[in-house]
Amino acid sequence: MYEGENGQIALGDFLHVSSELGTDKVVHWKPERFEALSGGEKTKLTLAHIWSSKPQLLILDEPTNHLDYHGVQWLIDQLRDYPGTILTISHDRYFLDQAVSRILEIENGEIQEYNGNYTFYRNEKKKRYESQLHAYEAQEKYREKLEIEIRQTKNWSAKAHRDSTKKSSQGGSKMGAKEYNRVKAKKMDKQVKSTVKRLEKLKEEGIKRPDMEPRLSFEFQQGEKHRNRVMEASQLQKSFGNLVLFEESDFSVQRGDRIGLFGPNGCGKTTLVKALLGKETINGTLFVSPSLNIAYVSQDVSDLESDARALDLFDMPNRKEEGITRAMLANLGFSELLLSKPLKTLSMGERTKLKIAKLLVSENDLLILDEPTNHLDIYAREQLEEALMDYQGTILLITHDRYMMEKICNKLLIFENQRIKRVEYGLADYLKMKSGQKDSDAKTQTEESGLSLEEEQMLLENRISVVISKFNQIEPGTPEYQALEEEFSKLISQRTKFEK
Numbered sequence: 001m002y003e004g005e006n007g008q009i010a011l012g013d014f015l016h017v018s019s020e021l022g023t024d025k026v027v028h029w030k031p032e033r034f035e036a037l038s039g040g041e042k043t044k045l046t047l048a049h050i051w052s053s054k055p056q057l058l059i060l061d062e063p064t065n066h067l068d069y070h071g072v073q074w075l076i077d078q079l080r081d082y083p084g085t086i087l088t089i090s091h092d093r094y095f096l097d098q099a100v101s102r103i104l105e106i107e108n109g110e111i112q113e114y115n116g117n118y119t120f121y122r123n124e125k126k127k128r129y130e131s132q133l134h135a136y137e138a139q140e141k142y143r144e145k146l147e148i149e150i151r152q153t154k155n156w157s158a159k160a161h162r163d164s165t166k167k168s169s170q171g172g173s174k175m176g177a178k179e180y181n182r183v184k185a186k187k188m189d190k191q192v193k194s195t196v197k198r199l200e201k202l203k204e205e206g207i208k209r210p211d212m213e214p215r216l217s218f219e220f221q222q223g224e225k226h227r228n229r230v231m232e233a234s235q236l237q238k239s240f241g242n243l244v245l246f247e248e249s250d251f252s253v254q255r256g257d258r259i260g261l262f263g264p265n266g267c268g269k270t271t272l273v274k275a276l277l278g279k280e281t282i283n284g285t286l287f288v289s290p291s292l293n294i295a296y297v298s299q300d301v302s303d304l305e306s307d308a309r310a311l312d313l314f315d316m317p318n319r320k321e322e323g324i325t326r327a328m329l330a331n332l333g334f335s336e337l338l339l340s341k342p343l344k345t346l347s348m349g350e351r352t353k354l355k356i357a358k359l360l361v362s363e364n365d366l367l368i369l370d371e372p373t374n375h376l377d378i379y380a381r382e383q384l385e386e387a388l389m390d391y392q393g394t395i396l397l398i399t400h401d402r403y404m405m406e407k408i409c410n411k412l413l414i415f416e417n418q419r420i421k422r423v424e425y426g427l428a429d430y431l432k433m434k435s436g437q438k439d440s441d442a443k444t445q446t447e448e449s450g451l452s453l454e455e456e457q458m459l460l461e462n463r464i465s466v467v468i469s470k471f472n473q474i475e476p477g478t479p480e481y482q483a484l485e486e487e488f489s490k491l492i493s494q495r496t497k498f499e500k
Helices: 011-020 031-035 039-052 069-081 093-099 118-165 175-205 269-276 319-331 348-360 378-390 402-408 427-449 453-471 479-495
Strands: 002-004 007-009 057-061 085-089 103-107 110-114 229-240 243-254 258-262 283-288 294-297 366-370 394-398 411-416 419-423
Touching (some): 069 093, 103 118, 118 175, 229 269, 258 269, 269 366, 269 394, 319 348, 348 378, 378 402, 394 402
Parallel strands (some): 243 419
Antiparallel strands (some): 002 007, 103 110
């Protein structure tokens, strides 16, 4: 047992969960290994700790931030079987589609409830908006009708009042006509008051015009067209000590490619990007066209932790440029109040938008985006996707936002088995292909053993349970403990062949 924030937690359970998430042998990691953890590895260890404590209530705030595809899928599978109550804050649309059955949206100080997943929420919200807009427009037509009725009735009443005081053209008085007009005027005055009351009640209690969803204006400038070859890699290799990220890797990138970098946390995606930018040394040959205008957005916003203002980030040599910059920032949701605040007081999402805004004012041939949707709300993510769809240059995208990866990228650089390889299709097709291969491998293994798939799985799970129970009975660091760890890793690897 070891002591955690929520009490004692079984080491075996913690090792089991952390291994499932891809952080193997964490108990033997050296202190410097923990100091160099990626954001995804930190999230995985936190999730392993939480799951090992077996809580009855889960409150998850952006739990998929920095998680790779495997980690997100593991979390979704666990939440589906979780017997307790779950409250999660997330802008991950794929995660919300797979893991939740009810959505509460806070809008204009009110909570709106949607009994379904993200796709249901988006469709239902659109229906509610259109229904309320239709009702509002019908109400406005009725209001206009009442205003016209009031004006007409007032005119008729005024005429009746005038007619009730007119003298006879022959010097006599026509009392009958005057009395008739007085009665008519009073009746119309009463009608006007009644209609005015209806109009006032309509203004006070009537249907409000529904607010449109926030619209952000991302529009990337296009650079000049250059040669087709943007970059080319041959026999790339990168390692840190004994840890090999990738080796013997060859690939190329052509102008106009929209490539997603896909692989688990810690596989070297960000390291490759830093090498492309000349910020990291790498073995092998890596050609990058010298005529390229490269724009880069990193997932780290800590460099905006200062007393400078948002406007200080932009080059504004004259009033005209300042006006253009202010207009662009206003389109991204930055009010004058936000523009005057120190950067360190802005939210993570606001800082991320500022980083993207810096790309908008320059012409770029290549956009390198490393987790650009981190800290962005759903509306900002969707508007960013639309802008990237219209962008005609080359895109290299690192993201765990599956919706964005599938929508933007039609090619991939896969980081797998310490290699980088290029595939000529998008993420959905790649995962479908991998799933088919996994099913085929599991079927072959079952046929060779002579057991049914269910029997194979049952035996495997039983053995895993036995191994976990032995962790607490053996002294760490001994040969027996090391052998147990090796067996545990093999069992977990075998179990992945049965997962879908």
